[in-house]
Amino acid sequence: MSRAAGTVAFTTTIxxxxxxxxxxxxxxxxNIFISDPRAAELVEKAEAAGFPRSCCAWIKGLFSVLRDRHRELGITAFxxxxxxxxxxxxVLKELIEREVGLPSTFFSFPQDRSVAALKSEMEKLAAFLGTTPADAEKSRQALRPIRRSLEELDELSWRYPGLVTGADNHRWLVSASDFNGDPAAFEKELHALLADKKAKTPEKRRDLLPLAYLGVPPIVDLYPFIEEKGxxxxxxxxxxxxxxxxEFPGLAEQYAAYTYPYAAEYRFSKAINEIRRRGVKGVIHYVQSFCHRQLEDIILRRMLEEAGMKIPVLTLEGDKPQRVLDGRTRTRLEAFIEML
Ligand code: SF4
Known part of the structure; x- marks a missing residue:
């Protein structure tokens, strides 16, 4: 199938x-929704189409992007x-089939993290898109150097706080879900950034308080304010x-090790190891309004206690995209950082 076959849009990392x-x-x-300067408008458009107030803003934004921009973005499958x-x-899949008529399919991450079940899901996806698992494995090998470079950027972020900002770390890592649609261009830009960072004499900034950000990516930009506050x-x-x-033996093993779609306990045990390793002094746990993941906050706090970690946690809830951080969030973040 050629590139002319178009763009495949998806709701989260597949x-x-x-x-x-x-x-x-x-x-x-x-990524398209949140980088749109009219992201708040996209949420309102979904509400005008009948989405209830009590539905997560991400889903509303995704619906509006698909409905209103699928032609411009060249989307041919979902x-x-x-x-x-x-x-x-x-339900989003059904709505899109009815309103846009895009060919679409489901992808399911097996909750027991079974490699065999993941292989079967990947086979279904490959058949839907007109390829094979063997070719997908070749793509995996081709992407490994880019993933290793991202790992290097992430290591620099905590070993030399300030060398890579929290916002840059977020932007680069979050973009690995689709490599901005063009892995070769992504790699070129990433290598230029890494070369620039490594050319500087790294210093350990003791004046910057190291924090961890846990949870789904934020719907508002928190990073500049956090850095403004030290x-x-x-x-x-x-x-x-x-x-x-x-490093993983194959594609299914790679996606079985990935934590996002699986149990909170698995996710947080991996996160707690990183919190320890990186010498983090406080945790921001971001939760999205109307998201089932809000309940995971309870598990996180219990697990930190069980691990004997007396690390302060600030749970922040975000609702709709905003250009400027609201007063309440600013005050809560400021008080948390001052307390630390
Ligand atoms: S998982 Fe949560 S944050 Fe993500 S789209 Fe669903 S409700 Fe929204």
Whole structure:
């Protein structure tokens, strides 16, 4: 299948290697939605189409991007992740089929992290896109150097706080879900950035308070304010997961090790190891309004206690995209950083 076969849009990280093997362009709808200067308007448009107030703003934004921009973005197929992400995505798939008429399919992450079940899901996705698991494995090998470079950038972020800002760490790692649609261009830009960072004499900034950011990527830009207040995010949990650090024997094993779609306990045990390793002094746990993941806050706090970690946690809830951080969030972040 040639690139002319178009762009494949999806609701959260899926095996991007399968899309690339099919000669298609991957597009993570979340990245398009949140980088749109009219993101708040996209949410309002979905509400005007009938989405209730009590539905997560990400889902509303994804719907509006698909409905209003699919032609301009060249989207010719849609993959909704159901098991392991969001039950809203099931209905989103039906809505998109009715309103836009795009060919679409489901992708499910097996909750027991079974490699055999993942292989079967990947086979279905490959058949839908017109490729094979063997070609997807070749794409995986081709992406490994880029993933290793992202790992290097992430290591620099915590070893030399300030050398890489929390916002840059977030932006690069979160983009690994689709490599901005063009892995070769992504790699070139990433290598230039790494070369620039490594050319500087790294210093350990003791004046910056190292923080961890846990939870789904934020719908508002928190990073500049955190740095303005003398702290820095040196661990972006889910964004790091999107970059899939580490070495794996195959594609299914790689996606079985990835934490985002699986149980909170598995996710947080990996995150707690990183919090320890990076010498983090405080944790920001971001939760999205109307998201089932809000309940995971309870598990996180229990697990930190069980691990004997007396690290302060600030739970922040975000609702709609905003250009400027609201007063309440600013006050809470400022008080948390001052307390630390
Ligand atoms: S933030 Fe939660 S509710 Fe919203 S799309 Fe993601 S998983 Fe679904």
């Amino acid at each position: 095996p991007v290697e399968v899309i690339l093997a099919a000669g298609r362009r991957p597009l993570d709808l979340n 993959v909704a992740v159901t098991e392991g992400d969001c039950s809203n995505a099931k 702290a820095i995010v040196v661990f972006n949990e889910m964004q790091r997961e999107f970059s899939m650090p580490g």
